[in-house]
Amino acid sequence: MTVVDLQNSTDTPEAQRYNRIRRYLGIADVAVGLGILLVLLITGWTGTLRDIAYQGAHQNYVLAVFLYVTALMVISKIIGFGLDYYSFRLEHRFKLSNQRFSSWLWDEFKGWLVGLVLAVVLVEIVYYIIRASQQYWWLIAWAVFIGFFVLMAQIAPVVLFPIFYKFKPLQNQSLKDRLVRLSQRAGTRVRGVYEWKLSEKSKKANAALTGLGNTRRIILADTLLEGYSEDEIEAVLAHELGHHVHRHILKSIGIQVAVTFVGFWAANEVLRYAVNHGQMFIGLSDFANLPLLILVSTILSLLLVPLLNAYSRHNEREADRYAFKSIASVEPFISSMNKLADQNLAERTPSKWVELLFHSHPPISKRITAAKAHGQRTRVLARS
Numbered sequence: 001m002t003v004v005d006l007q008n009s010t011d012t013p014e015a016q017r018y019n020r021i022r023r024y025l026g027i028a029d030v031a032v033g034l035g036i037l038l039v040l041l042i043t044g045w046t047g048t049l050r051d052i053a054y055q056g057a058h059q060n061y062v063l064a065v066f067l068y069v070t071a072l073m074v075i076s077k078i079i080g081f082g083l084d085y086y087s088f089r090l091e092h093r094f095k096l097s098n099q100r101f102s103s104w105l106w107d108e109f110k111g112w113l114v115g116l117v118l119a120v121v122l123v124e125i126v127y128y129i130i131r132a133s134q135q136y137w138w139l140i141a142w143a144v145f146i147g148f149f150v151l152m153a154q155i156a157p158v159v160l161f162p163i164f165y166k167f168k169p170l171q172n173q174s175l176k177d178r179l180v181r182l183s184q185r186a187g188t189r190v191r192g193v194y195e196w197k198l199s200e201k202s203k204k205a206n207a208a209l210t211g212l213g214n215t216r217r218i219i220l221a222d223t224l225l226e227g228y229s230e231d232e233i234e235a236v237l238a239h240e241l242g243h244h245v246h247r248h249i250l251k252s253i254g255i256q257v258a259v260t261f262v263g264f265w266a267a268n269e270v271l272r273y274a275v276n277h278g279q280m281f282i283g284l285s286d287f288a289n290l291p292l293l294i295l296v297s298t299i300l301s302l303l304l305v306p307l308l309n310a311y312s313r314h315n316e317r318e319a320d321r322y323a324f325k326s327i328a329s330v331e332p333f334i335s336s337m338n339k340l341a342d343q344n345l346a347e348r349t350p351s352k353w354v355e356l357l358f359h360s361h362p363p364i365s366k367r368i369t370a371a372k373a374h375g376q377r378t379r380v381l382a383r384s
Contacts, residue, residue, distance in 0.1 A: 015345045018094045023358055025090070029083055034298065036076055037291045041280075050288035061131075062124065065287050069123050072290070073116050084108060091202070094345060099201040107201075110163055122148065123290065131285045138268035142261055149256060150212070153249075157211040157219070166197040170220065175230050179218055179237055182326065183209075186241040193218045195225060204344045207233070209240040212249070228339060231332035236340075238326040239333075242319030255311065259304060267296045305357060312360040320367055321374070330375040337364050337371070 011019075040046040049071055050064070057063035088104050091097035099107075125144055130137040152160075161167070170176045170193040183190050191214060198206065198221035205224040211217055218240075224233060243249060271289055274280040281289045324330050341348055341364045348365045355363060362370075 011348050014094065015341075015347060018090070018096075018345045019347045019350070021090060022087075023354070025083060025087055026358070029080065030298075030302070032080055032083065033076070034295070036079060037295045037298070040291045041295070046288045046291050047281075050286070065124055065127055066120055068287055068290070069120050070116060073112065073119060077112055096203050096345060097201065098199070098203060103201065107164055114160065114163065123287070126293075127285055127287050134284050137284070138264040142264040145260055145264075146253075146257055149260075150253065153253075154212040154215050157215050157217055161210070161219075166200070167194045167219065168197070169193070170195050170225075172225070175225075175233065178230065178234060182234060182238060183218070183241055185326070186245050186322075188216065188241065188244045191215065191217050193220070195219075196221045199223050199226075205340060206344075207236050207240065209237070209244065223343070227343070228336060229332065231327070231329075232336035232339070235323060235327050235330075235333040235336050238323035239319045241326070242322030243315065245322050246315065246318045248315045248319070251315075255308070259300075259308075263297050263300050266300060267293045270296050309356065309358070309360050313355075313362050316361045316367075317370070320362075320370060324371060324374040330371040330378075333371050334368050337368050340364075 040049070050068055053064040053067040053071065056067050088097070088099075088101075091099075122145070126137075126141050129140045129144070133140060176193045179193055180190065188209075190209070191211075194217055196206075196219045198204070203223060204221075205227065206221045207224055208219050209216065210219055218237060220233065220237075224236070228236070271281075271284060271292060274289065274292055275282075275284060275286075280292075320333075323333055327333065340346065346364055347354070347359075348363060350359060350363055361367075
């Protein structure tokens with residue numbers, strides 16, 4: 001192994017500290033969320049909050065649900081604000097962000113407001129379904145959630161992303177044509193190639209193939225366009241197109257369908273037990289039981305994290321292999337991975353436990369090793 005290889009396969013102390021703190025923040029965020037739900041349920045404060053919502057709504061059920069969800073969102077944001085702010089400061093501490101506090105605060109408010117709108121819509125629908133069909137509510141709600149999930153995947157690039165970032169059509173025509181040809185070879189039509197003004201808030205680099213159908217588009221962070229060659233950008237996008245070729249989006253939707261089905265079934269069973277045996281709530285349509293529904297889905301999600309991460313890493317490896325075959329040489333892929341690791345302070349060699357529990361992508365060191373192995377095999381075949 002050369003000196004350069006050795007340097008590129010190990011994490012700097014700075015990257016180790018940054019990722020370790022981010023993991024702690026993620027764990028703390030989950031713990032705070034679970035803590036809020038448990039306190040509301042154990043103390044019975046969720047019932048008190050429901051009664052206050054009814055009073056404020058003058059006993060109107062729909063308005064009371066809105067007030068209750070809003071109160072939950074306000075409480076959660078206030079309690080979790082300290083962790084959010086620490087995360088903001090962490091990015092500045094490691095020189096990964098140039099966003100001003102006022103801009104960050106505005107983004108936080110917009111994010112909270114978008115979350116509130118989505119939460120209110122979904123919760124109102126769920127409890128309308130419960131009132132209309134208590135026996136089969138979970139099946140109907142499951143079908144509605146799947147439809148909502150697909151809808152959000154389609155409209156996010158044109159409705160949600162622009163709320164937080166600016167986008168403009170890519171001006172580099174030669175690069176645009178090159179990427180469009182690459183996508184056509186992958187069998188997908190894109191509706192445009194856009195420059196993503198990420199540098200206004202972050203020093204990290206990224207690229208993505210977003211949307212479904214008429215909203216499918218390529219987005220390239222301006223930080224990527226500034227610091228990477230066209231060959232490297234093509235290599236990054238080839239990986240994203242690999243997800244399309246292997247139908248990872250459709251497969252992920254299928255996984256989501258199965259997981260959501262189990263989640264709603266489990267929520268129904270737990271909720272019925274809490275109502276019929278635990279006497280915790282007035283009935284299934286008592287929206288004071290919302291924290292219990294959220295708690296069940298959260299616990300299920302946590303239990304499935306290792307499996308879902310393993311499946312995601314499998315998909316990422318498939319997308320990488322497609323990228324290797326789609327570009328003239330694996331060298332741009334290797335150099336782009338090294339650049340991204342340095343620029344984003346990503347972990348190259350996490351421990352097995354960290355990879356298992358926290359990483360949805362294979363470690364960069366393994367991705368580079370796979371690329372080098374592919375390049376070596378290609379050279380051997382070319383000489384034979």
